[in-house]
Amino acid sequence: MKINWGTGLVIGMVLFIAFILFFVIKMSTDDKYSHDLVTQDYYKKEMVYQQEIDAQQNSKDLSEKISGERVSDGWLIHFPTSFDPARIEGTVFLYRPSNEQLDFDFPLVLSGSNLLIPDNRLLDGRWNITIAWNYEGEQYLHKESIVY
Numbered sequence: 001m002k003i004n005w006g007t008g009l010v011i012g013m014v015l016f017i018a019f020i021l022f023f024v025i026k027m028s029t030d031d032k033y034s035h036d037l038v039t040q041d042y043y044k045k046e047m048v049y050q051q052e053i054d055a056q057q058n059s060k061d062l063s064e065k066i067s068g069e070r071v072s073d074g075w076l077i078h079f080p081t082s083f084d085p086a087r088i089e090g091t092v093f094l095y096r097p098s099n100e101q102l103d104f105d106f107p108l109v110l111s112g113s114n115l116l117i118p119d120n121r122l123l124d125g126r127w128n129i130t131i132a133w134n135y136e137g138e139q140y141l142h143k144e145s146i147v148y
Contacts, residue, residue: 055141066142074119083135085110090133122148
């Protein structure tokens with residue numbers, strides 16, 4: 001049987017579509033490829049977004065910015081030295097885009113003007129750090145993506 005160019009083109013397109021569908025079905029049904037990229041309470045978070053924007057702006061307006069660096073014991077975050085560490089209250093949330101089970105948060109407890117996130121809590125890879133803190137009635141928010 002002789003196959004003309006039109007039949008060959010249709011066969012090639014059908015094989016390509018079957019190839020793509022195989023990978024789409026494999027990725028969507030296999031638990032090994034499951035990635036949690038959306039937060040659980042998306043709509044509730046959206047309602048307070050303007051407050052979040054104002055808090056981020058307050059953080060950007062500081063003369064001394066929050067900075068972080070990797071040290072042998074973990075990730076060290078430096079807060080502005082002009083603030084009294086005992087009067088800073090807030091939380092730190094670490095979000096792992098590739099695995100929801102690794103997300104964690106803890107209350108902000110400073111030693112001096114530094115905060116250490118222990119090495120045993122962080123796996124290698126990308127993390128999104130969100131620090132929400134309050135100082136003398138003013139809200140601040142610092143967001144940073146790091147590769148640990």
